[in-house]
Amino acid sequence: MPYAPMTKNLHVCLSPALIPQYHVEDYIVVIVDIFRATSSICYGIDNGAEAIIPVAEVEECMAYRTKGLDYLLAAERNGEVVNGFDFGNSPFSYTKEKVAGKTVVLTTTNGTQALHLSRSAKRIVIGSFLNLTALSTWLKVQKENILLVCAGWKNNFNLEDTIFSGAVIEQLKANDFKLDDPAIAANDLYQLAKDDLPAYLAKTSHSERLKKLGIEKDIAFCLNVDISTSIPVLEGEKLVKLS
Amino acid sequence: MPYAPMTKNLHVCLSPALIPQYHVEDYIVVIVDIFRATSSICYGIDNGAEAIIPVAEVEECMAYRTKGLDYLLAAERNGEVVNGFDFGNSPFSYTKEKVAGKTVVLTTTNGTQALHLSRSAKRIVIGSFLNLTALSTWLKVQKENILLVCAGWKNNFNLEDTIFSGAVIEQLKANDFKLDDPAIAANDLYQLAKDDLPAYLAKTSHSERLKKLGIEKDIAFCLNVDISTSIPVLEGEKLVKLS
Numbered sequence: 506m507p508y509a510p511m512t513k514n515l516h517v518c519l520s521p522a523l524i525p526q527y528h529v530e531d532y533i534v535v536i537v538d539i540f541r542a543t544s545s546i547c548y549g550i551d552n553g554a555e556a557i558i559p560v561a562e563v564e565e566c567m568a569y570r571t572k573g574l575d576y577l578l579a580a581e582r583n584g585e586v587v588n589g590f591d592f593g594n595s596p597f598s599y600t601k602e603k604v605a606g607k608t609v610v611l612t613t614t615n616g617t618q619a620l621h622l623s624r625s626a627k628r629i630v631i632g633s634f635l636n637l638t639a640l641s642t643w644l645k646v647q648k649e650n651i652l653l654v655c656a657g658w659k660n661n662f663n664l665e666d667t668i669f670s671g672a673v674i675e676q677l678k679a680n681d682f683k684l685d686d687p688a689i690a691a692n693d694l695y696q697l698a699k700d701d702l703p704a705y706l707a708k709t710s711h712s713e714r715l716k717k718l719g720i721e722k723d724i725a726f727c728l729n730v731d732i733s734t735s736i737p738v739l740e741g742e743k744l745v746k747l748s
Numbered sequence: 749m750p751y752a753p754m755t756k757n758l759h760v761c762l763s764p765a766l767i768p769q770y771h772v773e774d775y776i777v778v779i780v781d782i783f784r785a786t787s788s789i790c791y792g793i794d795n796g797a798e799a800i801i802p803v804a805e806v807e808e809c810m811a812y813r814t815k816g817l818d819y820l821l822a823a824e825r826n827g828e829v830v831n832g833f834d835f836g837n838s839p840f841s842y843t844k845e846k847v848a849g850k851t852v853v854l855t856t857t858n859g860t861q862a863l864h865l866s867r868s869a870k871r872i873v874i875g876s877f878l879n880l881t882a883l884s885t886w887l888k889v890q891k892e893n894i895l896l897v898c899a900g901w902k903n904n905f906n907l908e909d910t911i912f913s914g915a916v917i918e919q920l921k922a923n924d925f926k927l928d929d930p931a932i933a934a935n936d937l938y939q940l941a942k943d944d945l946p947a948y949l950a951k952t953s954h955s956e957r958l959k960k961l962g963i964e965k966d967i968a969f970c971l972n973v974d975i976s977t978s979i980p981v982l983e984g985e986k987l988v989k990l991s
Contacts (some may be wrong), residue, residue, distance in 0.1 A: 519762060519763075519905055520769075522765055522766055522768070522769065523763060523765055523766070523903075523905070525765070526902070526903055526904045658929070659769070660766075660769055661766060661769045661928075661929075661930070662762055662766070662929055662930045662933070663929045664929045664932060664933060667933065685904075685953055686901070686904075686905055686906045686907045686952050686953050687904070687905045689907060689951060689952065690905070690907060690910065690933070690937055693937060693940055694937065697936055697939075708932060709929050709932065710928055
């Protein structure tokens with residue numbers, strides 16, 4: 506009997522509230538929170554952060570204060586740095602000068618929640634436009650089903666995370682994956698967006714919200730494609746650089 | 749002070765699992781389950797069914813058996829008629845000959861669940877390609893926010909319900925509604941699909957599933973645009989024709 510490779514699934518979970526619809530344990534999960542958690546995580550790991558520890562609650566993050574000065578504490582809620590913390594999830598807080606050799610403890614509105622809900626996955630990696638091609642190239646040669654989990658906004662769908670998922674699918678789809686409807690939709694939307702990502706995403710509600718917070722520079726930075734080749738991967742409780 | 753009309757929201761809920769993310773009581777809700785529940789409901793009401801009673805469970809449906817012969821009992825699960833029932837949700841069971849003057853009690857996998865989760869809405873109406881323009885014209889002059897609730901497939905996103913939502917938005921969007929990200933996505937996907945709905949939807953997973961069940965004729969029928977002008981509306985426990 507000839508060798509018949511099993512078709513792998515390439516699925517997209519459009520919101521953390523839909524994670525229960527998937528058997529997460531059957532997948533490699535990619536966490537996607539473009540504005541701004543996963544972009545900042547990719548940038549921080551690429552800039553030599555020893556590790557980034559994602560925690561779900563502000564209190565868990567604060568608890569690291571007692572563990573010493575080696576920890577940078579980052580907490581964001583509703584797009585803003587939480588009072589009493591070193592910084593939030595602006596990528597400009599994750600430069601080499603600030604994070605090289607350090608461990609960052611991070612809690613965010615959407616991204617770290619999605620990550621915690623995906624704990625039972627075969628493996629969890631972090632995606633953003635910054636490491637799009639490096640991530641896609643790695644995913645292509647894995648033997649497992651892939652689930653792109655969009656952190657979304659407050660447990661609902663958002664365009665930027667969906668468009669990014671569509672960009673990953675664009676690089677993978679020639680490889681005989683089986684797409685679900687959300688994956689088809691994400692890739693179709695990416696076709697509409699790809700020629701001018703900033704213009705396409707300018708019309709989203711989240712982008713409007715972030716503009717009000719005065720962080721247009723962050724948004725522009727998060728749409729830099731392929732400025733990094735690092736893939737953050739969850740090892741135990743820590744996100745580290747995949748080697 | 750001049751009269752300043754408040755901008756109304758036009759939102760899309762991409763799956764019943766996302767209904768809790770909305771304050772349903774702030775909206776007129778349109779239930780969308782293109783393949784096939786809401787298409788069949790529109791067709792049945794247009795064909796003179798006195799009422800269609802949506803119930804969540806097969807048992808509730810069966811309970812009407814004891815109430816007499818005026819009730820037609822319809823139950824579908826996983827795309828098939830449940831044993832012991834008159835019919836399921838094929839539109840061809842909702843012809844004038846079969847349903848005129850009758851009351852149909854209906855339970856389906858996705859559509860009736862979405863309806864029950866939306867109970868607290870200001871008003872609930874039923875949408876399908878069959879009544880697209882009649883529905884959109886009516887929605888245009890309402891004074892409330894509008895939420896299109898996609899029944900989806902097993903609590904997750906599907907393309908056909910999303911594309912239909914995009915078609916409604918296409919007719920409404922010139923009227924200064926405020927769209928959320930799912931609404932923007934639905935309308936963008938509709939642009940890709942509108943020139944050939946059957947071809948676009950042929951690639952969806954649900955369409956594949958329905959093909960296996962041998963109901964391609966149903967699918968084709970459900971994509972007939974504007975063959976009806978009736979809008980089913982929920983009054984108490986019953987869907988009746990909006991007058």
